[in-house]
Amino acid sequence: xxxxxxxxxxxxxYLFGTIPVGACIARLYGxxxxxxxxxxxxxxxxxLRTLGWVPxxxxxxxxxxxxxxxxxxxxxxxxxxxxxxxxFFAVLGHDFxxxxxxxxxxxxxxxxxxxxxxxxxxxxxxxxIVIAIVAVVRIMSVGTLAASIAYPxxxxxxxxxxxxxxxxxxxxxxxxxxxxxxxxxNLRRLLRGEENRLDFGKIGQISRKYMHLPRRKxxx
Numbered sequence: 712x713x714x715x716x717x718x719x720x721x722x723x724x725y726l727f728g729t730i731p732v733g734a735c736i737a738r739l740y741g742x743x744x745x746x747x748x749x750x751x752x753x754x755x756x757x758x759l760r761t762l763g764w765v766p767x768x769x770x771x772x773x774x775x776x777x778x779x780x781x782x783x784x785x786x787x788x789x790x791x792x793x794x795x796x797x798x799f800f801a802v803l804g805h806d807f808x809x810x811x812x813x814x815x816x817x818x819x820x821x822x823x824x825x826x827x828x829x830x831x832x833x834x835x836x837x838x839x840i841v842i843a844i845v846a847v848v849r850i851m852s853v854g855t856l857a858a859s860i861a862y863p864x865x866x867x868x869x870x871x872x873x874x875x876x877x878x879x880x881x882x883x884x885x886x887x888x889x890x891x892x893x894x895x896x897n898l899r900r901l902l903r904g905e906e907n908r909l910d911f912g913k914i915g916q917i918s919r920k921y922m923h924l925p926r927r928k929x930x931x
Contacts, residue, residue, distance in 0.1 A: 717792045720800075724796065727777045728778075728801040728804020728808070729809060730777055731810075731811060732753070737766065754805075754815075755770045778801050778805075778828075782798035785797020799882065799886065805821040817890070822886055830865075841854035841857075849909045849911070850909070859887045
């Protein structure tokens with residue numbers, strides 16, 4: 712019975728992960744298909760480059776909530792194992808959504824959401840690492856990959872006494888490896904010195920254009 716509940720947690724987590732938050736936000740704010748712009752993925756960074764700050768922050772929040780709900784429902788159904796399965800599969804659903812041809816994002820925001828549930832003290836450190844590095848180098852992938860490397864280390868530091876250390880560290884390592892797999896094209900560009908930098912001036916201009924929800928045109 713417990714195994715079935717863990718499997719159910721994984722399925723529900725995956726389905727939560729497939730919700731295309733970035734694509735919905737892009738339709739709402741810019742009436743565009745985000746998969747046909749920029750990098751083509753539905754994550755926060757591509758929305759930021761394409762539509763600016765407000766839509767990207769909403770995408771970040773929505774993708775985080777997918778991880779939160781996946782982990783919480785998993786914990787309710789299957790306890791500790793269900794929580795980890797629901798969280799991990801929420802990230803898989805975000806990265807490889809079956810309903811959109813397995814084209815999603817890279818799972819960073821969803822990973823942040825599940826971390827708030829699984830080991831809360833780790834989550835703020837991940838945010839600090841990403842912001843600090845991106846502020847200096849202006850390359851989002853460098854910040855997220857650095858956070859991915861730190862992920863298992865932070866789990867080892869902040870796991871409470873009595874926690875199943877091998878289980879949680881295995882989960883954290885798997886999450887870090889998944890992040891690197893999803894960033895493999897970024898890694899190749901970084902090695903060639905061709906990775907795109909964030910242009911905050913351009914993002915600011917785009918943000919002013921999409922600051923508010925589009926108004927409906929009224930018929931005269």
